[in-house]
Amino acid sequence: MSGPLLQVRGLAKRYGARLACDGVGFALHPGEVLAVVGESGSGKSTLLGLIAGEIAADAGSVTYRMRDGVARDLAALGPAERRALMRTDWGFVRQDATLGLRMAVSAGGNVGERLMGVGERHYGRIRATALDWLARVEIAADRVDEPPSRFSGGMRQRLQIARNLVTAPRLVLMDEPTSGLDVSVQARLLDTIRGLVAELGLAVIIVTHDLAVARLLSHRILVMRGGRVIETGLTDQVLDDPQAPYTQLLVASVLAA
Amino acid sequence: MSAAAPLPEPGYNFAYLDEGTKRMIRRAILKAIAIPGYQVPFASREMPMPYGWGTGGVQVTAAVLGRSDVLKVIDQGADDTTNAVSIRRFFGRTAGVATTTHTSEATLIQTRHRIPETPLSEGQILVYQVPIPEPLRFLEPRETETRQLHALAEYGLMHVKLYEDIARHGHIATTYAYPVEVAGRYVMDPSPTPKFDNPKMDGCPALQLFGAGREKRIYAVPPHTRVRSLDFEDHPFRIQSFDRPCALCGAEAVYLDEVVLDDRGGRMFVCSDTDHCEGRRAEGHTGEMAE
Numbered sequence: 001m002s003g004p005l006l007q008v009r010g011l012a013k014r015y016g017a018r019l020a021c022d023g024v025g026f027a028l029h030p031g032e033v034l035a036v037v038g039e040s041g042s043g044k045s046t047l048l049g050l051i052a053g054e055i056a057a058d059a060g061s062v063t064y065r066m067r068d069g070v071a072r073d074l075a076a077l078g079p080a081e082r083r084a085l086m087r088t089d090w091g092f093v094r095q096d097a098t099l100g101l102r103m104a105v106s107a108g109g110n111v112g113e114r115l116m117g118v119g120e121r122h123y124g125r126i127r128a129t130a131l132d133w134l135a136r137v138e139i140a141a142d143r144v145d146e147p148p149s150r151f152s153g154g155m156r157q158r159l160q161i162a163r164n165l166v167t168a169p170r171l172v173l174m175d176e177p178t179s180g181l182d183v184s185v186q187a188r189l190l191d192t193i194r195g196l197v198a199e200l201g202l203a204v205i206i207v208t209h210d211l212a213v214a215r216l217l218s219h220r221i222l223v224m225r226g227g228r229v230i231e232t233g234l235t236d237q238v239l240d241d242p243q244a245p246y247t248q249l250l251v252a253s254v255l256a257a
Numbered sequence: 258m259s260a261a262a263p264l265p266e267p268g269y270n271f272a273y274l275d276e277g278t279k280r281m282i283r284r285a286i287l288k289a290i291a292i293p294g295y296q297v298p299f300a301s302r303e304m305p306m307p308y309g310w311g312t313g314g315v316q317v318t319a320a321v322l323g324r325s326d327v328l329k330v331i332d333q334g335a336d337d338t339t340n341a342v343s344i345r346r347f348f349g350r351t352a353g354v355a356t357t358t359h360t361s362e363a364t365l366i367q368t369r370h371r372i373p374e375t376p377l378s379e380g381q382i383l384v385y386q387v388p389i390p391e392p393l394r395f396l397e398p399r400e401t402e403t404r405q406l407h408a409l410a411e412y413g414l415m416h417v418k419l420y421e422d423i424a425r426h427g428h429i430a431t432t433y434a435y436p437v438e439v440a441g442r443y444v445m446d447p448s449p450t451p452k453f454d455n456p457k458m459d460g461c462p463a464l465q466l467f468g469a470g471r472e473k474r475i476y477a478v479p480p481h482t483r484v485r486s487l488d489f490e491d492h493p494f495r496i497q498s499f500d501r502p503c504a505l506c507g508a509e510a511v512y513l514d515e516v517v518l519d520d521r522g523g524r525m526f527v528c529s530d531t532d533h534c535e536g537r538r539a540e541g542h543t544g545e546m547a548e
Contacts, residue, residue, distance in 0.1 A: 105396070106424055109420050112417065113417050114413070116413040116417060117414075118413070119413075121488075123420065123489040123490075123491050124491050126420065127424070145425065
């Protein structure tokens with residue numbers, strides 16, 4: 001164990017006069033689940049985009065410890081290295097599954113794409129791995145040749161997870177993976193995610209506006225508002241004893257079922 | 258059908274295009290040859306024919322055609338279909354070059370959808386008409402993204418297409434425009450030739466040029482270049498095979514067209530390459546339906 005997996009320092013992004021992200025920094029260790037919570041427009045998704053390098057940062061740095069143990073500044077990686085990293089060691093589960101999946105390609109092809117991307121050229125093995133992963137996210141084997149356009153919202157998110165985890169990444173970014181799903185589907189999906197995270201020892205950054213999701217999945221919480229981190233700490237500590245007035249408001253505004 | 262009109266039409270530059278345009282196209286061709294399989298953008302001109310009829314191929318041909326060239330034009334293997342006849346006559350009238358239907362006599366062959374059965378030789382140029390030059394187009398519609406994928410040689414996506422074929426049909430069902438890897442680097446669309454012709458591209462002694470007029474791209478395979486059809490280890494690339502010889506000339510291991518003879522199920526299978534078929538019949542070979 002040699003320091004954090006991911007080190008984020010002073011990330012900032014400005015859209016015109018508006019600050020979407022202002023001096024955000026944190027460290028993420030292997031196997032750790034960090035929830036980023038806050039209301040809509042608080043800069044959560046921008047933060048995820050900045051970390052993934054999909055949005056160019058105005059200031060700050062993201063350092064990642066590669067598989068060889070060397071921590072590297074992601075901004076200094078070439079495009080080929082960065083893309084290779086994204087499709088092998090990282091995963092990105094998107095809020096809108098149509099952006100994270102190939103909707104016209106079968107479920108098996110969706111899961112197999114990353115394998116083929118890293119040079120797997122044996123159809124039988126690709127298919128066996130795809131079937132194995134579909135089973136792990138509880139998608140029936142007989143749906144393997146159907147495109148996700150015929151899947152329900154919950155199944156699409158499951159498929160996205162399988163597609164991302166097939167190359168055994170060490171870090172997965174999740175942007176509101178459960179939003180728009182009804183509660184029972186949400187509960188099953190969260191169960192799946194929790195099981196896989198524990199089993200594979202994944203480090204996860206999960207963006208959510210749902211405190212229950214944060215409570216269930218995360219070890220630590222980062223509360224954002226107006227692009228700034230206003231409170232951070234262990235999940236139970238932040239949710240049970242919020243210090244910042246905004247966090248207190250946030251926690252108090254959850255309806256008890 | 259050799260030696261067409263002796264003089265080009267008055268008022269036209271040799272081979273229709275002006276010399277400045279030819280230079281622009283030749284520069285694109287040189288770059289394409291230097292980077293085998295790479296799609297070079299070029300300033301495609303309006304040609305006096307509709308898109309889809311070979312505007313790209315015609316411009317490439319016009320740019321490389323010389324006065325001493327002998328031109329052959331084929332469409333689906335045939336020398337006598339509308340497209341082939343029109344383009345051959347076009348260059349007969351605007352360049353006054355000799356034309357032929359014999360593959361071995363031609364120095365320049367413009368083709369749509371076939372590679373001649375007669376092996377090509379050094380010094381010959383084969384010009385392909387290409388409708389869609391981007392092999393990744395139907396999987397990734399964004400041109401900005403496909404350029405990235407080519408630049409970084411990220412071709413996993415191409416195998417996704419082959420995977421989908423096997424998942425749906427049990428085998429690789431792509432039969433034409435079958436993707437190839439050129440010189441171990443770029444993945445290329447060989448134009449809608451049947452995959453039967455893919456092996457002919459590998460190590461071919463002739464220069465192969467590809468022109469896409471509507472999409473404004475030129476690419477090339479230099480002579481003696483490795484061209485490998487993509488496949489899976491457990492689903493290797495295979496060409497089509499036919500269970501009978503040509504009904505006219507008896508040729509085997511050639512690409513056959515099915516011709517419907519009547520409305521009672523009568524049909525025959527004949528060489529798609531008309532020149533090859535005629536040549537064999539002239540040598541005395543006959544098939545079961547030769548009269």
